[in-house]
Amino acid sequence: MSTLGSQRIAVIGSGISGMAAGWYLSAQHEVTLFEADARLGGHTATMDVEVGGRPYAIDTGFIVFNDWTYPHFQRLLDALDVPSQATEMSFSVHETSVDFEYNGHTLTSLFAQRRNLLNPAFYRLLADIMRFNKQATADLENDRLAQDMTLGDYLDRHGYGQAFQRRYLLPMGAAIWSASIGDLRSFPLTFFVRFFRNHGLLSVNHRPQWYTLVGGSRRYIPRLTAPYADRIHLNTPVTGITRTDTGVMITTAQGTQRFDQVVLACHADQALAMLDDPTAAESEILGAMPYQDNEVVLHTDTSLLPRRQRAWASWNYRLDGRGADERVSVTYNMNILQRLDADTTFCVTLNDSDSIDPARVLGRYTYAHPQFTLAGHAAQQRHGEISSPARRTHFCGAYWRNGFHEDGVWSALRVARSLSCDEAYTPLSAPTALPTTELFDAYQGGDAG
Numbered sequence: 001m002s003t004l005g006s007q008r009i010a011v012i013g014s015g016i017s018g019m020a021a022g023w024y025l026s027a028q029h030e031v032t033l034f035e036a037d038a039r040l041g042g043h044t045a046t047m048d049v050e051v052g053g054r055p056y057a058i059d060t061g062f063i064v065f066n067d068w069t070y071p072h073f074q075r076l077l078d079a080l081d082v083p084s085q086a087t088e089m090s091f092s093v094h095e096t097s098v099d100f101e102y103n104g105h106t107l108t109s110l111f112a113q114r115r116n117l118l119n120p121a122f123y124r125l126l127a128d129i130m131r132f133n134k135q136a137t138a139d140l141e142n143d144r145l146a147q148d149m150t151l152g153d154y155l156d157r158h159g160y161g162q163a164f165q166r167r168y169l170l171p172m173g174a175a176i177w178s179a180s181i182g183d184l185r186s187f188p189l190t191f192f193v194r195f196f197r198n199h200g201l202l203s204v205n206h207r208p209q210w211y212t213l214v215g216g217s218r219r220y221i222p223r224l225t226a227p228y229a230d231r232i233h234l235n236t237p238v239t240g241i242t243r244t245d246t247g248v249m250i251t252t253a254q255g256t257q258r259f260d261q262v263v264l265a266c267h268a269d270q271a272l273a274m275l276d277d278p279t280a281a282e283s284e285i286l287g288a289m290p291y292q293d294n295e296v297v298l299h300t301d302t303s304l305l306p307r308r309q310r311a312w313a314s315w316n317y318r319l320d321g322r323g324a325d326e327r328v329s330v331t332y333n334m335n336i337l338q339r340l341d342a343d344t345t346f347c348v349t350l351n352d353s354d355s356i357d358p359a360r361v362l363g364r365y366t367y368a369h370p371q372f373t374l375a376g377h378a379a380q381q382r383h384g385e386i387s388s389p390a391r392r393t394h395f396c397g398a399y400w401r402n403g404f405h406e407d408g409v410w411s412a413l414r415v416a417r418s419l420s421c422d423e424a425y426t427p428l429s430a431p432t433a434l435p436t437t438e439l440f441d442a443y444q445g446g447d448a449g
Contacts, residue, residue, distance in 0.1 A: 015042025152185030
């Protein structure tokens with residue numbers, strides 16, 4: 001039975017949005033969380049592996065955050081007292097078939113391929129980078145970006161070269177959003193430029209400091225879920241949601257329970273599929289924000305990195321044989337990102353499974369990422385039409401903004417505020433010490449390999 005003045009709230013989904021919503025709401029309400037998977041975390045997926053007799057915790061989903069554009073997530077980490085460490089966010093592009101590669105992190109790594117020092121085409125690429133940074137920034141600040149224009153249209157209209165598009169801007173965006181080159185060309189122009197400007201990607205020198213969590217991104221999960229840990233149901237997919245004037249009925253394989261409110265902190269398509277009685281607006285808005293699966297492989301095959309080690313970066317985009325509509329092939333160098341002290345180089349590669357030596361594979365996973373289109377961008381602005389206490393229904397997720405961890409926390413906080421909670425609140429049952437190892441292991445669930 002809920003306490004006086006509080007409500008019984010069901011949260012569906014245990015990604016960052018669902019866990020953060022549960023944390024904020026626990027200050028005033030009784031939260032019950034339902035998760036279809038065997039573990040908590042969603043894209044927060046740290047995997048335990050052993051190589052050479054030594055254990056390592058490697059992130060395969062959420063990895064980094066920065067000190068500019070993650071204010072809500074940083075405040076949450078401070079409240080949870082979870083330690084982080086500075087990391088390097090460098091980006092390389094390589095095309096083995098024509099022996100082309102560079103890493104934009106430093107002047108030395110930029111010319112990791114020494115012949116580019118005398119290559120006029122490479123200097124034209126660099127000139128286009130500087131021109132785009134200046135022009136896009138000015139157009140954004142002076143409100144000259146057409147709201148109905150795509151990124152591809154803008155690049156073509158202003159005559160940006162194919163080398164700049166194919167070997168710099170589009171690969172970088174594709175790596176960030178786990179999309180294809182074709183997807184990036186269809187991105188809403190203002191959405192793309194505003195994101196790049198806010199993250200310092202339109203500046204050569206003025207950029208944020210990036211961080212990873214010490215010991216892997218999963219380290220925040222036990223503290224974040226502690227206030228409602230005894231009401232977490234893993235391996236419990238929700239098969240139906242019915243709203244009435246007096247409550248919300250949540251159906252699982254274990255039966256049906258009544259709650260006062262429901263927070264759907266899952267993907268937009270999943271949320272729509274759970275609703276027994278979706279409104280026309282819910283169908284239209286949620287249906288405009290699709291997702292796409294990406295294959296992720298944890299491995300030790302360094303052939304997926306640039307040929308020259310001085311070109312190795314945190315993020316390494318491989319162009320070989322990739323058509324415009326093929327999924328991004330990007331490999332994260334986890335030794336750089338997580339500051340691993342290891343003789344082995346750990347890699348996490350998206351959508352290039354066939355190129356990886358099977359003998360070097362440590363794990364295979366699939367994660368769905370939101371796709372961003374002009375229609376989806378318009379749907380994001382209509383959140384208030386379908387999410388409200390009066391409807392007893394709240395839609396929560398990173399897909400309502402840019403698709404990243406900060407956006408998940410921001411979305412959770414928006415829901416919490418609608419139910420009289422805020423980030424200034426401290427959950428009444430917040431822990432004063434880290435949960436036991438046994439509890440932490442139970443939270444992870446499933447096979448870590």
